[in-house]
Amino acid sequence: MRVLPQGPRIDMTTPEPSEAAIFNSARRIHAPEDRDAYLDRVCGDDRGLRTRVEALLRIHDEEPTFLQSPAEEFDEPVGEGPGTVLGPYTLLEQIGEGGFGVVFMAEQEHPIRRKVALKVIKPGMDTRQVVARFEAERQALALMDHPNIARVFDGGETPAGRPYFVMELVRGVPVTDFCDQNHMTVRQRLELFVSVCQAVQHAHQKGIIHRDLKPTNVLVTLHDGTPVPKVIDFGIAKATGQKLTEKSLFTGFAQMVGTPIYMSPEQAEMSGLDVDTRADIYALGVLLYELLTGTTPFDPERLRTAGFDEVRRIIREEEPARPSARVSTLGRAAATVTTNRGSDPKHLGRLIRGELDWIVMKCLEKDRTRRYESASALARDIERYLADEPVDACPPSPAYRLRKFLRRNRVPAVAASLVVLTLLAGIAGTTLGLVEARRQAGLAWSAQANESEARVRETQRAESEAAERVRTAEAEAEARKQEKEAKEQLALSSSVIDFLLNDLLAQAASRAQADRGFEPKPNLTVREALDRAAAAIGDRFKDRPRLEAMVRQTLGNSYRQLGEYDKAIAQIRQAADIRERALGADHVDTLSARHSLAVAYRAKRQLDDAIRLFDQVYRARTASLGPEHPDTLKTLNGLASAHLDAGNLDQAEALFRQVYDARLKTLGPENPYTITALHNLADAYQRNDKPAKAVEIFERIRAIDLRDRRPDHPEALSTLNNLALSYWRMNRYDKSVPLLEELLAATKKVQGDGHPHVLHVQANLGVNYCDAGYLREGIRLLEEVHRDGGKYPDLRWVDLQLVLAYVRAGRAAQARPLAPPIELEARHKPPPGGLGLASVLSLLGSVSADQGEWVDAEAKLRECLSIRESKEPDAWTTFNTQSRLGGVLLGRKMYKEAEPFLRQGLAGMKERESRMDVGDRFNLKLALERLVHLYDAWGKKPEADRWRKELEAENAVGKK
Template sequence: MTLTDRELEDFRRLHPEQIGPYKIIRVLGEGGMGVVYEAAETEPVRRNVALKVVRAGLNSRDVRARFEAERQALALMDHAGIAKVLQAGETSAGEPYFAMELVKGLCLTDYCDAKRLSMNERLSIFVAVCRAVQHAHQKGVIHRDLKPSNVLVAEQDGKPQPKVIDFGIAKALGLRLTESTLVTYAGSTLGTAAYMSPEQAESSGLDVDTRTDIYSLGVILYELLVGRLPVDPSSQSIHAFLARLASGETNAPRPSTRFTGLGEHQAPIAHARRTNPEHLRRDLKGDVDWIVMKALDVDRSCRYETAVSMATDIERFLENRPVLARPHTALYRLRKFASRNRAGVAAASVAVVAVITGIVFAWTGMVRANRAEQIAASEAAAARQVSDFLVGLFKVSDPSEAAGNQLTARALLDSGARRSLAELRQQPALLGRMMHTIGSAYLGLGLYDDARRQLDQALSWRERSLGANDLAVAETELALGDALRSRGDMEAADRHYERALAIRQGALPADDPAVAKVFSSVASLRWKQGRTNDAETLYKRALAINERKLARDDPALAKNYAGLGVVYWAQQRFPEAEAMMRRSLAVEERRLGPDHPDLAALYNNLGGLYWSLERYADALALYSRTRAIYERTLDPMHPNMASVLNNIGEVHWKLGQHAEAEPLLRNALKIKEARLAPGDPAIAVTLNALAGTLRDAGRASESETAYKRALLIRQKALGSASPIVAETVVDYAKLLRGAGRGGEADALVAKHGPAR
């Protein structure tokens, strides 16, 4: 907006043009403390700052003392989440000022609403705020005026970075900030009422400690999630509100209860959190209610002791671990355990329950069709037996039955495998289904040998009880193929896929999605064998069926798009590869949201494509996102973890950061060698990258050893004509030429004949 001459004259009369080395640009805000300007520093460096001065007419002793306390408090702190103090001084009129880092961002609530951040995304930003406040507390400083407008969020490298500003009424703990530090005048109210703690609202405010900021954080979190304050001061006089607050009579409802009572306002609030009212209400209820209400406890001894303990509890919620804010019942611990192990325990338990439900429904339907009450009673007893089996599998509360309450997904599956064999042997069909489910869960955990053994037994029991051509047998044949392919036993995998396809094609229509599922698995095998043209054909056959038969958000479609994208990537058809990978991501993000663990592999693949295009920064961002998801959800020795560690190591190698690359690649190699077959080409991927890193770091002898191993594995698995083999030959030849062994390099290239 252009100022008129009169407005410009008024501005100049009210505000100086220059303060010290700072040229005033505009007013950012005015408040009880003073005026905040955006100003340009002209010397000794050129930069824009936030310049805070005491307003004319407010130069009283208490204001000046608080202002000096703020300057001193900020000078103590050095944290990415706290606005930095750059300089302090006095104006020509003797008014104190200080220059702060200029944060060009929105206040916390406005930023989250503008970006339509989900509840979990808001919680992640709030954790960073808690950690910034913790830093201040460790320096002996209480903020005492925490509110959304004092938390600005800017973006750095595309990621939100909250910064806490305005320690204007900070109180030092056991530390004399300045000679003129004043106690709060009796009866005066410092801070914004809506976010004020009960002890802060008392007349003296002398007995305030860091837990007053915990309460304020609780109010901020409440508003951030629900879109409303727990108690609104505007609903009554400020004096009545403060009196009730000081007496502890806040009667704040739980967040889920407050949201439920918002009626027609629920929909826009949920929309701003990228969900609907029903889902938001469900997400708030339970752990989030407990966390927020613990921070808002009127008895400060019942609040979180520190800001970091609040942050840690929120992180426990985000990681599906039991939160400390709520009582821990055995059922609650079990539910949390299952939620955070969705690749293992959740897969096992949910799948088993689904199997049982399916069996019960199928059997119930058969019973109704035959009108046989005796059979119904028999099958009901079987269902109870399976239910007892599951209860026993999860029971860990009795010390006589378990060493403790700390389960692992593998231990749970091992127990289930032993007990199913011992207790269900007289029911072979049910035993086969149970073993198939547990074997599939082992596969999800990356325990390929365990998966193969369990699935072999499942196949045997199913063939014995159902016949060799039953569709359930095909299901287990397909799972066995997946386990063997993942491990690197490609010939054995091919045999099981062939058998699964024959059964399904014999029993189902040619365009049934179950047939397409086999095409997709064989396509993945062909890609791993380096037969990319065959893989492309098979993925397209699967898509031709699934795009006609399945809903647009079906996960099978996303899997096909992702697989075809990887094939195009291997064929160096990079634009087509990116289009397919992004199409897959679009399907899964619509279905699951952007932070679901199932998206990790898609981010990893897209990162690999960007690596091939030498877009290393983009690749690293996606790899880092993948790694964070895997670290939350997978065993550290899972082969998928090896994949992303390998990829991050390759980025560091290409950036010349050899010291960072080597440990990542060696860790990836350790996992692969422990979990994969000795001749799996995935091992050669890491060996080749490690060899390149060592070569470029000047460690030729170690590099050559790794290249020889990589070449041997790739030749045996893929054949000499594979372009993947050519990659190792060319890289190895570069090492030899760099060592002055050009003749050997030429002989190597001639022998293996890399594609030109």
């Protein structure tokens, strides 16, 4: 982003008389008509001021104890001003004022000298509710630590007992003004907006909803010439999962909180519906709308002059114009708006039309369940747009728009059916069918016209014309068949939507649960809702098998995503069986269900079943669709993944190569699907002990990422991780460690400290440090992950790595407490008695041996040796286990029993020395040392001297 000059600071003061003075005067006027006349006079056309004062008066009238103590009778509050000293802070000038607080620029003298912003409650406004809200803002800011959120430094009370807090002084201007003053392009505005989203995501992760996001609460300042947005003013923030303060932060029932222009429909509803983080997503959508178009979704002047209830109705019911459409209606303002964006009206409209329209309108959905699920999801979609990748947002389907239209207008059934016919192209999968049907019909009609023309001109070609008529009739019949199928598919999809709305989503309401005979549960989980919906199927669709199959497959896929694999398999298997009976084994819908069933088998680790079913579906799709059809390749990719999971590495590698070659041929080298296939192939190389090949591919993909993506893009980070892992497998720690350090910094920036992805990367870096010989640094990182990642099951592997690091550092005593849970988990992990268990037993045997617990060490190593002799009898690790078991017997002074294990173990390792990595050769030295110790302890000096010479020779080789 180019360096931009800083614009002037915006004056944030509010015109007098102040809100506090108006409130204090009006509350003493008891006659309603006199009070209204007074408010008409002092508020004038300022509807926002009038609304806020009336809200305070309603609370005052309805709650006699609203004030903590009787308010003083005064016309104008007397409070702090320039020169006032509060603790170590001297107030310099007032820089902002809101309904309840005043913001000053202040100077701190000690312990450091700096300028800060100090916010204090106005005199006369220190009511219970206002104090709680003020305290909530301080607590909200204190919870957060993000470069794009103003930091809180300190807090205290004035001599009069009114609270204040001290925060970072943000010398910035509202984000919209900054962008306009510096003529920032749409791309630059979007890049700045991504940082705002990341700040809001940080607040949400801390359990804080801002509830008043708007340009004046997003200020932009320059740091080293780079624009940096700062989110400020958490004065009406709301906690999602914890108390913001020990005092009660209470937003009154039917109280509208926020700024109407940026307020979500649920905030305007004032119905008691709990406002969650998606209200901030709506406000971000309004802000993005304004950054793109120079105006807000609803006319600010109209909202300012409308009555209270009309404002609420507009926000809740009216659909705003798409941003691209709004640009075309700007009139005389269009020239200024487009110039500020380095564009012209025609080009700006084209630029916004499509994906940016979709992104903004997804944020502005009236139904909050259709908005982005998080601010980070919104940021990722903006990044996809900037990287020319497909975005998640898309226009609402015609079926959804039809449903909204019918509910809003209650049109008669006949009219509704006509609307349905006009929206046939809307359901996913139906579009292609109808387009093809219409194309075939068009070809048929065109052929008929050509036939008539040809008959007039060339009567001698009667035979060919007759054949053309036959083809025309066939085309017409095929078109009618496809159109009928499209209509049936539409009806099926609409019925599935009805089922999901009425039997699944409607259960969010307690009344709907009671109507279905269930005990109302206000916190019904998704799993419980799915169980109830599945039970409701029964014989409901016995006469509509295709609909039942679609519903069951939908429920099954939902169960799978929740990890309920048995329930998923049961539902999807029924769907597949129903479709096979109704449509045939090779019908496209039957194969779709069988593919989903194979995916569920793989998720449950029933890999034999997954491989068998993937293979069946792949063969059937190849026969009906062709070997290079996207669905065929999707199934082939699933088959390869199942083989990879099962350890069939050669088969997996070959199949991933087949997928990649096909996508390279049909889509080109840099299509995202081709790159994904290449990524999978590299992963197979890595798992199949071919790290050099994996490195070559991951370096190619990373070059593409660096060219086309932001450094912190999720796909770029994934590539970086796999590249580092491949170098690690090659013992190239000089490459893997810097890559992982870069990855850790980038992942922290995107996810924040403590996120499981961050902990995974930190653990990988710790392992690499240990393997590179930096045990102290590696153990420190692994200990941090062990401490912070205990609640994440996917991070349990770190405990094993920490034990290994302790053993290598000679700190086995610290490893001992970690051993029992590690062994227990290894014994329960499939496959039973596998090499994974052998590795754990080998390591824990070392821990016991280092502690002198010889009996326990012997038991573990004997079990480990038994597994390895069964699973990999020719591996050098099996013979190393023999030598280590001999060492344990030596510790027990069982010299005769130890000798064969020690000699056979060393001989087997030396025969397989060429298979050992450089980093594993130290095991040969240890095996020789054990033999020397055996014969020394046994009193067999000649044998001890013989092996001592071999040990010296091995040490000499090691020094070279």
